Amino acid sequence: MEIAPVNLEISYAYQHTDIKEGPCHFLGLSGEPFLSGTFKFDIIQFICAYCKIESLVGKCREYLARHGTSVECYLEFTPEININIGAAYSQNDQAWAFKIPEGNQLKLGIEGVVSAAFEAEVFFAEISIGAKGAITTAAGFELDQHDDGLDLAGFHEGIMGSFEFVADIKRSKKNGKVLKKLEKKIQKEWQLADALKANESPVRINLYGKSRVISNADVTSTNEAQPWAV
Numbered sequence: 190m191e192i193a194p195v196n197l198e199i200s201y202a203y204q205h206t207d208i209k210e211g212p213c214h215f216l217g218l219s220g221e222p223f224l225s226g227t228f229k230f231d232i233i234q235f236i237c238a239y240c241k242i243e244s245l246v247g248k249c250r251e252y253l254a255r256h257g258t259s260v261e262c263y264l265e266f267t268p269e270i271n272i273n274i275g276a277a278y279s280q281n282d283q284a285w286a287f288k289i290p291e292g293n294q295l296k297l298g299i300e301g302v303v304s305a306a307f308e309a310e311v312f313f314a315e316i317s318i319g320a321k322g323a324i325t326t327a328a329g330f331e332l333d334q335h336d337d338g339l340d341l342a343g344f345h346e347g348i349m350g351s352f353e354f355v356a357d358i359k360r361s362k363k364n365g366k367v368l369k370k371l372e373k374k375i376q377k378e379w380q381l382a383d384a385l386k387a388n389e390s391p392v393r394i395n396l397y398g399k400s401r402v403i404s405n406a407d408v409t410s411t412n413e414a415q416p417w418a419v
Contacts, residue, residue, distance in 0.1 A: 192226040197272070211281035221292060222269040230264040257308030267298035267327075289334040291387070294344075296329035317357040324381070325349050331387035338398020347384035352377045 197220040205212040253259055273292035278285050304321035328345035356373040391403050 293332040298327040342387040343392035344387040348382035
């Protein structure tokens with residue numbers, strides 16, 4: 190598990206362009222991410238530990254490493270806290286005004302990965318092949334400020350699938366000089382599910398004022414089936 194250092198930016202601005210409105214002070218706090226970490230969950234290790242054959246995993250991986258082969262299957266979790274807050278102080282009114290724009294989130298990113306790599310020497314050729322498949326998504330809660338109040342709304346960033354294939358073949362003489370090199374790389378991505386923005390989410394908790402009204406999409410009903418004429 191890795192925890193990143195705290196990241197927080199503070200900005201300040203002073204404005205006095207109108208005599209009637211008087212001077213204004215602007216203060217902003219931003220951290221994206223303010224706090225984050227990464228936790229890797231090895232599925233192969235977990236299954237072997239559950240079946241009480243954990244010692245077999247180390248031996249298998251040592252054997253694969255000696256033969257230039259590796260296999261990975263894991264889940265990676267990335268929790269984040271993002272902060273984005275602005276405030277303005279008017280000396281004439283002697284009052285603070287707070288603004289909570291987009292980006293104040295408590296988020297959890299998840300990536301599932303299955304990968305395999307293979308290296309071998311066949312006569313005067315070196316062959317390297319690797320393949321990786323992954324599914325990624327992120328979801329959480331975000332502060333949603335609107336005209337009627339402030340909500341804590343659920344969101345997700347959609348689900349993406351990806352596949353990568355890499356092949357590298359080198360032919361060389363006995364003295365090590367490379368005669369021919371062949372490289373092939375394929376990358377594909379798919380959108381498996383659309384994202385849901387916080388200001389469009391029906392999953393919300395009202396913190397003050399009134400909750401944002403989310404209009405449901407109109408559903409067009411199909412025509413009723415008519416019986417066949419006899």
